[in-house]
Amino acid sequence: MSRRRRRYYRKQSSPGNALAVLAALVVLAGLVVFKPSGATIVTVLAVLAAVLIIAVAVSVFRRKRRQSSLWLAAIAMSDLATIDDRAFEKLIGWLFEHWGYDVTVTGKTGDHGLDLVLKKDGATAVAQVKHYRADKKIGEPPIRDLYGSMLKVKADKGFFVTTAGYTAAARSWAKGLPLELIDGPGLVEALDEVDPSWFDIARSRVL
Numbered sequence: 001m002s003r004r005r006r007r008y009y010r011k012q013s014s015p016g017n018a019l020a021v022l023a024a025l026v027v028l029a030g031l032v033v034f035k036p037s038g039a040t041i042v043t044v045l046a047v048l049a050a051v052l053i054i055a056v057a058v059s060v061f062r063r064k065r066r067q068s069s070l071w072l073a074a075i076a077m078s079d080l081a082t083i084d085d086r087a088f089e090k091l092i093g094w095l096f097e098h099w100g101y102d103v104t105v106t107g108k109t110g111d112h113g114l115d116l117v118l119k120k121d122g123a124t125a126v127a128q129v130k131h132y133r134a135d136k137k138i139g140e141p142p143i144r145d146l147y148g149s150m151l152k153v154k155a156d157k158g159f160f161v162t163t164a165g166y167t168a169a170a171r172s173w174a175k176g177l178p179l180e181l182i183d184g185p186g187l188v189e190a191l192d193e194v195d196p197s198w199f200d201i202a203r204s205r206v207l
Helices: 016-033 038-082 083-100 138-153 168-174 184-194 198-206
Strands: 102-105 117-120 122-132 158-161 178-184
Touching: 016 158, 038 122, 038 184, 083 102, 083 117, 083 184, 117 184, 122 138, 138 158, 138 168, 138 178, 158 184, 168 178, 178 184
Parallel strands: 122 158, 158 178
Antiparallel strands: 102 117, 117 122
């Protein structure tokens, strides 16, 4: 059975609860100042209670959605860990194909250690693909090597794609250069956007 996953959401701050509390305070202040009739007070309090209940319900829903998203992302990272290196490389090639690139997988004897050569709209890009543990952090030296290889083959852009993460130094060094660093969570999000059943596609390419 195809395992389908929804795109996971980034954590977002919500002003809903704060606005509900502020509205409640304003209403209560109005009751104190204007001293409305008993019937009016009951109506206002009923509306206020309904607003607060809705705000709490929305807050609970968003919290559960974030928890579910984190769980789905963890499963996706676990799926990536079960794919062998060659299948992972092909999966990344498949992703770039869906981004409109003509993809050449160079293999182990690839030029200057590059894994993929990408052509699109007359421009050439290159990619280095690393299938690492999710808790690993890639430092600045591999990013420098990618940039050097990119210049040697006269490519217009370089991609570093990994299941791991990057150090702050690596991201800082790549800033302002024609380099795109894609980490594990970013990769999962990109794959889910193209096709949530990407794990089954990756497995079929191996079989």
